[in-house]
Structures are given as C-alpha cells and as structure tokens.
Amino acid sequence: xxxxxxxxxxxxxxxxxxxxxxxxxxxxxxxxxxxxxxxxxxxxxxxxxxxxxxxxxxxxxxxxxxxxxxxxxxxxxxxxxxxxxxxxxxxxxxxxxxxxxxxxxxxxxxxxxxxxxxxxxxxxxx
Numbered sequence: 001x002x003x004x005x006x007x008x009x010x011x012x013x014x015x016x017x018x019x020x021x022x023x024x025x026x027x028x029x030x031x032x033x034x035x036x037x038x039x040x041x042x043x044x045x046x047x048x049x050x051x052x053x054x055x056x057x058x059x060x061x062x063x064x065x066x067x068x069x070x071x072x073x074x075x076x077x078x079x080x081x082x083x084x085x086x087x088x089x090x091x092x093x094x095x096x097x098x099x100x101x102x103x104x105x106x107x108x109x110x111x112x113x114x115x116x117x118x119x120x121x122x123x124x125x126x
Contacts, residue, residue, distance in 0.1 A: 012086055036094055097110065
C-alpha cells in the first residue's frame with residue numbers, strides 16, 4: 001500500500017523559511033509525477049508545485065515561483081519543498097501528491113494524482 005508522509009510544517013515568522021518533506025513507501029516502482037498542493041481555511045485546495053520525474057521538469061504556481069523550490073532525493077524516496085520568504089498568505093495545510101502513470105507537462109489538477117499524504121500545517125505569523 002502506497003503511503004506518502006509529509007513533515008516539516010510549523011509556525012514561522014513572515015520572511016522565514018521552512019522545508020517540507022514527503023517520504024514515499026509501499027511501492028518499488030517510481031512515480032512519474034509528484035506535486036504539492038495547499039489548502040487554506042475556507043478555500044479550495046490549490047496547486048503549489050509539480051515535479052515531472054522523467055523530464056526532470058518542475059513547475060510552480062506564480063504565487064510561489066522564485067520563493068519555493070521542489071527537489072527530490074531518490075535514494076531516500078523523498079521529495080522536498082523548500083519555502084523561503086514566507087508570507088502570511090502562504091498559511092495552509094500542505095499536501096504531497098503522487099502519480100505513477102506519465103502526466104502531461106503543465107499545471108496538473110488535483111484529480112490527476114492517485115496518492116495523497118495526510119497534510120502538514122504551515123502557519124506564517126508574527
């Protein structure tokens with residue numbers, strides 16, 4: 001059974017940094033695409049960033065581009081979201097998602113991912 005476990009969330013002041021991790025287990029085959037989504041209270045879940053493994057391409061939402069970096073460690077079967085220059089509007093529950101079949105490049109919808117983590121809370125406040 002595939003499991004994705006996020007960690008690294010917490011409380012940080014505006015302008016601060018956090019690094020989220022998403023560790024995958026329960027499968028020996030690789031994912032073709034992984035992504036981070038977030039959901040703020042009272043809002044829809046929204047796309048943050050995606051990593052297309054075969055093409056080694058990353059894609060970011062405009063609101064985080066230049067501040068967030070999506071990376072991976074194949075040996076640890078873990079992906080990371082480095083979040084710098086955090087803003088109060090970045091406050092949300094962040095979810096890791098994964099998909100095994102190939103995925104077109106671009107901005108994926110959440111419905112295109114088969115596996116999800118439980119989420120980790122990020123709060124940006126002074």
